Amino acid sequence: MTAGELERPATGQVSHGSVTGHPEVLDGPFTTRQLLRLDEALRLADRSTGLTFSVYVGELDEPVRAHAEKLHGQLADPDRSVLLAVSPNQRLLEIVTGAETRKRLPDRDAKLAALSMAAAFGGGDLAGGIVTGIAQLADHAGRR
Amino acid sequence: MSVLETVLIFVGVPAAVVAVVAGLVYGGSRRGRRYRPGRPFEFTPVWFLSSQAQPSGVGYPAGDDRRAVTGAAERAALPAGEEGPEPAAAAPHGATGGASDRW
Numbered sequence: 001m002t003a004g005e006l007e008r009p010a011t012g013q014v015s016h017g018s019v020t021g022h023p024e025v026l027d028g029p030f031t032t033r034q035l036l037r038l039d040e041a042l043r044l045a046d047r048s049t050g051l052t053f054s055v056y057v058g059e060l061d062e063p064v065r066a067h068a069e070k071l072h073g074q075l076a077d078p079d080r081s082v083l084l085a086v087s088p089n090q091r092l093l094e095i096v097t098g099a100e101t102r103k104r105l106p107d108r109d110a111k112l113a114a115l116s117m118a119a120a121f122g123g124g125d126l127a128g129g130i131v132t133g134i135a136q137l138a139d140h141a142g143r144r
Numbered sequence: 145m146s147v148l149e150t151v152l153i154f155v156g157v158p159a160a161v162v163a164v165v166a167g168l169v170y171g172g173s174r175r176g177r178r179y180r181p182g183r184p185f186e187f188t189p190v191w192f193l194s195s196q197a198q199p200s201g202v203g204y205p206a207g208d209d210r211r212a213v214t215g216a217a218e219r220a221a222l223p224a225g226e227e228g229p230e231p232a233a234a235a236p237h238g239a240t241g242g243a244s245d246r247w
Contacts, residue, residue: 029185055191065244096241098239107242124179
């Protein structure tokens, strides 16, 4: 599967399975334990803020920002969503916030989360960086 | 001490130790793939949403996209040639914010 074929996000890791019983998500960059941590972080963030957090890990086409915004636009409710797009091979990261989200999550706060995520990624810790980023963004966005 | 014993002790034992250590090193980690910045990293792209909408942790079937990409699907469902209202994604597009970074 390539980035182009990835038409929609997986709702929960377990659902993203093939008929053979081997979930495709296990071919992704994370171990089962990391997937569980990610799922927990996403669920907590969604529940506490009322926003929809989404994480994309894969190649981003140039121009990168436009591609990330396009992915963000494909979410069910882009206005109330946050997309974290991470490309480990290109070594870049985009955080996209919707119109509604932006009021609660100013670009300055997003940049702060991006900085700490990039610090973790620079150390080779993909899952840790993403979990930290989600927690920080949810924290800044505050309660619903 | 016979020649056979000498060989067993001074060659066999070190060889066995080396074999055990090599086995631990190369066979210990199930996944050899680990992300290191600057080195190519092969993986399948993934895109996650939280699974909070799923009652009692039961996953939706892979084809069920009730939470995802409804905007794109609705746009695709419009008859060809009929413009319809401006796509929903276009309105928030200019208003998106966020941040970028590299490492």
